[in-house]
Amino acid sequence: MSVLRGIGVGRGAAVGPVAVARPAPALPAEERTDPEVADAVVADALAAIEAVADALDQHAARAEGARAEVLAATATMARDRALASDVEQRIRGGAGPAHAVRDAVEAVCAMLEAAGGLFAERTTDLRSVGDRVVARLLGQPEPGVPALDVPSVVVAEDLSPADTAGLSPDELLALVTERGGPTSHTAIVARQLGVPCLVRVPGAAALEPGTRVAVDAAAGELVVDPPDDLVERLVARQAALAALAEDTAPGATADGHPVALLANVGDVASGVAAAATAVEGVGLLRTEVLFLDRRSAPTLEEQAAAYAEVLRAFGGRKVVVRTLDAGADKPLAFVPHEAEENPALGVRGYRLVRTAPELLDTQLAALAEAASRTGAEPWVMAPMIATPAEAADFRERARAAGLAVAGVMVEVPSAALQAAEVLAEVDFVSLGTNDLAQYTMATDRLRGSLDDLLDPWQPAVLALVARTAAAGAAVGRPVGVCGESAADPVMALVLAGLGVTSLSMAPSAVPAVRFALRRHTRAATEEIARAATSAPDAGRARAAATALVAPDVREVLGLDGA
Ligand code: PEP
Ligand code: MG
Numbered sequence: 001m002s003v004l005r006g007i008g009v010g011r012g013a014a015v016g017p018v019a020v021a022r023p024a025p026a027l028p029a030e031e032r033t034d035p036e037v038a039d040a041v042v043a044d045a046l047a048a049i050e051a052v053a054d055a056l057d058q059h060a061a062r063a064e065g066a067r068a069e070v071l072a073a074t075a076t077m078a079r080d081r082a083l084a085s086d087v088e089q090r091i092r093g094g095a096g097p098a099h100a101v102r103d104a105v106e107a108v109c110a111m112l113e114a115a116g117g118l119f120a121e122r123t124t125d126l127r128s129v130g131d132r133v134v135a136r137l138l139g140q141p142e143p144g145v146p147a148l149d150v151p152s153v154v155v156a157e158d159l160s161p162a163d164t165a166g167l168s169p170d171e172l173l174a175l176v177t178e179r180g181g182p183t184s185h186t187a188i189v190a191r192q193l194g195v196p197c198l199v200r201v202p203g204a205a206a207l208e209p210g211t212r213v214a215v216d217a218a219a220g221e222l223v224v225d226p227p228d229d230l231v232e233r234l235v236a237r238q239a240a241l242a243a244l245a246e247d248t249a250p251g252a253t254a255d256g257h258p259v260a261l262l263a264n265v266g267d268v269a270s271g272v273a274a275a276a277t278a279v280e281g282v283g284l285l286r287t288e289v290l291f292l293d294r295r296s297a298p299t300l301e302e303q304a305a306a307y308a309e310v311l312r313a314f315g316g317r318k319v320v321v322r323t324l325d326a327g328a329d330k331p332l333a334f335v336p337h338e339a340e341e342n343p344a345l346g347v348r349g350y351r352l353v354r355t356a357p358e359l360l361d362t363q364l365a366a367l368a369e370a371a372s373r374t375g376a377e378p379w380v381m382a383p384m385i386a387t388p389a390e391a392a393d394f395r396e397r398a399r400a401a402g403l404a405v406a407g408v409m410v411e412v413p414s415a416a417l418q419a420a421e422v423l424a425e426v427d428f429v430s431l432g433t434n435d436l437a438q439y440t441m442a443t444d445r446l447r448g449s450l451d452d453l454l455d456p457w458q459p460a461v462l463a464l465v466a467r468t469a470a471a472g473a474a475v476g477r478p479v480g481v482c483g484e485s486a487a488d489p490v491m492a493l494v495l496a497g498l499g500v501t502s503l504s505m506a507p508s509a510v511p512a513v514r515f516a517l518r519r520h521t522r523a524a525t526e527e528i529a530r531a532a533t534s535a536p537d538a539g540r541a542r543a544a545a546t547a548l549v550a551p552d553v554r555e556v557l558g559l560d561g562a
Helices: 035-062 065-078 081-092 097-115 117-121 123-137 185-193 228-244 268-275 300-313 349-354 357-374 388-400 413-417 419-423 433-440 459-475 489-498 507-518 522-533 538-547 551-557
Strands: 002-005 007-009 013-020 152-156 172-177 197-199 212-216 221-224 260-265 281-285 318-322 379-382 405-410 428-431 479-481 502-505
Touching: 007 185, 013 172, 013 228, 035 065, 035 081, 035 097, 035 123, 065 123, 065 185, 081 097, 097 117, 097 123, 172 185, 172 212, 185 197, 212 228, 228 507, 228 551, 260 268, 260 318, 260 507, 268 281, 268 300, 281 300, 281 502, 300 318, 300 357, 349 357, 349 388, 357 379, 357 388, 379 388, 379 428, 388 405, 388 419, 405 413, 405 419, 413 419, 413 433, 413 459, 419 428, 419 459, 428 459, 433 459, 459 479, 459 489, 459 522, 459 538, 489 502, 489 507, 489 522, 489 538, 502 507, 507 551, 522 538
Parallel strands: 013 152, 152 172, 172 197, 260 281, 260 502, 281 318, 318 379, 379 405, 405 428, 428 479, 479 502
Antiparallel strands: 002 221, 007 197, 013 212, 212 221
């Protein structure tokens, strides 16, 4: 038995044989294009690109939901005119067709990687397009996942939409990749298909096809040739986990103390999809997508239509809309800003009101318009609030726009330290623990190298969360959490114990959190919270809280590891 480690996506487990996705074709060493035949070579190369794009479109037509969208988006990337003309230029410059395609794709990937974040994650998809085109040009079989005769654990260096397009949960036991990240395509598909997934597992792609492995996403481990007792445990856990999704009741502790379970939503389409899941509403509707990558700001009408679609999808359920969180860290083409050395500390989020107040006021007016069109009563909140005065200003702007319920995010330590004063100005607050950890620990959240500091279990972060929750409880105002920490079932118990009133997370994380809450009384969550907040460091805080979790919850959620 040997163990490979990586980052788990979700909490599932699976046991079965490995199927290895075929890697990209190797380029021929000698490959040049004679100018006399360049026209024909260009035509062949462009036809190969078109054929790969067509195949993606056909896959997209057969797929559903987010998978279909990713495939269609990849087909669009393949058909990018700039890519085709770069390939053509390289061939006319004497390059062979396979090299021309690979180099043109790499040039686009370099730009996407320089842009970073979600752009960089698209490079896997684009490279897979390039590989398929190259394989076609070289007359080689398509790279990607082999036909699966038996349900299998698919391992690969990385997987693209084209690789995963035909896969169904019936034949796919788990996905394991050496590259990618928690938000890469592989992770998205795994969440959608409901299969366990591990990313960043060094050595996974070198496993022999057919090797029996156990994949444990909760532990972040792949066990080669697993012993029988481990297999039994994981199979039982997977069955119990699957059963959790049957429970659609509102979030509450065992003795009925309510903790609302809400969805984090990044765009209109995922908002509409989230409305179909068992959540009590939206705790964080991020609105950046409407503003980024545009030459001009979205109009009031455009915004109102988008907000109304989400409000309508959620009917009478609560929807918390966050105003634009862009600026120095995510620059907008239509807002002039000076280059900043530390964009995370600069003019971002609510602070944009200093340079472009009309952006915020238009957004608030658009939300009020969406409310009147749908009859809904959205809550609205501002990101990056640092002082009670900013909170008061935001409340006034929201009220002036006709929005009755106005709150702010607590994600800057100053706002947490002054939570009582901030809460005196607004109707509710929502803790953004992603940024609160970043700013409390002075640790850039975009860099992976300081993960131990950027940890919501750090005592200083927990102390600020506790202080904010207590301030809310003292005046009877809601305090939610919408950072990633809310999706961790053990942290969710701590947060509930601290008096947090709602938890907002990716909808796929809700069943495990609901289950954990339901298996503990309010008093038990308070005891878990006390254990976490009195620990001397992050590791011991997590361990102390986990040790108090009910045994059946530990078993089903795999909290004790493999
Ligand atoms: C947070 O900071 O925790 C948060 C929810 O906001 P975002 O991740 O969008 O910055
Ligand atoms: Mg934030």
